[in-house]
Amino acid sequence: MAESDLSYMSLALDLARATKGQTSPNPVVGAVIVRDGMVVGMGAHVKAGEPHAEVHALRMAGELAKGATLYVTLEPCSHYGRTPPCAKAVLEAGIARVVVAAADPNPLVAGKGISLLRQAGVDVVVGVGAVQAKKLNEVFFHYIQKQTPFVTVKTASTLDGKIATRTGDSRWITGEEARKRVHQLRREHDAILVGVQTVLADDPALTAREQGQVTGRQPLRVILDNHLRIPDTACVLRDGHAPTLLFASDQAPVERQRQLESLGAEVVRLAGRVSVEQVLAELGKRGISSLLVEGGATVNGSFLDARAVQKVVHFLSCKLVGGAAAPASYGGLGQSFMQDAISLADVEMELFGGHDLCIAGYPVWKEEGSATCLRD
């Protein structure tokens, strides 16, 4: 692999990274076209339904694309979706060499883009920057294969593992810098989920804010509420910043559902008690590819017990509150033995404001789980 291949791919990865959070359910993709050592075109996929990264780069390069090398972070597509196939456009433009970071796991593409190019005589190299490209598109890779959202559980606790004091006070565990990062995380997700207990205790807005202002794309707000106990006055029903979806049991009062619908909320009734598996299947059907769970101990524990967590983002604040009755980040059944503790892989740490440590990693699941109901 040539040194220059890595550096041009790194530019393509930067272009893709810049669009994080705005292309769902599509991947983030960057493309760079190089001819005789000069960058003659570049582009990124900006929004689902709009042209793919390769098309933007080809348009910029124009005639200069002939005989050039295309660096692209995801395999050029071969299918007619919302837009025509990029592999065809690459061939028509006369590109001589294509360097791909990662193959596309979309079953409609899955290697066909690469084959099409190779069959037409284009020199194709696959795997340059693959690790970074796959991580950048971890949401897309999960969703396109499972059809359920990639779940990130975000929690904040004190150093002694508490998410609130014994009186239930939880504002604020972390400082402003860490909270800024949480709003960025919210903006990058399609939906954000809490349980009704969190709404009753904190009345959160569940919006993505910048300097106190609700700006940009907002996640769908999802509340797990078996008995429809959410009050009419709840911020998520009143502020109009984003739609609110309530998951309830089919035993919940029909009259209450009507009242909540008249306030603009959507209610989905599920057979029996609301389960993590049912919620994820329903959100997946609605095209929600990423879900940020910001629940209390019960909801977080339910996701953990269901083994339905792809990523953990934990803010650890250098504070102690003590109190045997003060709740911890994850309730639920939990593990009986330390040897069954769920380890995180690919752990990354970042310090915010000098006192809040953000630990992010990927739970390693040893086996498949079974249906887990929410207890409230």
Ligand SMILES: Nc1nc(O)c(N)c(N[C@@H]2O[C@H](COP(=O)(O)O)[C@@H](O)[C@H]2O)n1
């Ligand atoms: N190589 C590549 N570049 C892009 O810029 C892309 N957005 C994709 N996406 C692939 O095509 C599917 C979406 O197609 P439409 O936007 O509906 O036409 C997406 O699922 C990926 O497989 N690929």
Ligand SMILES: [Zn+2]
């Ligand atoms: Zn394409």
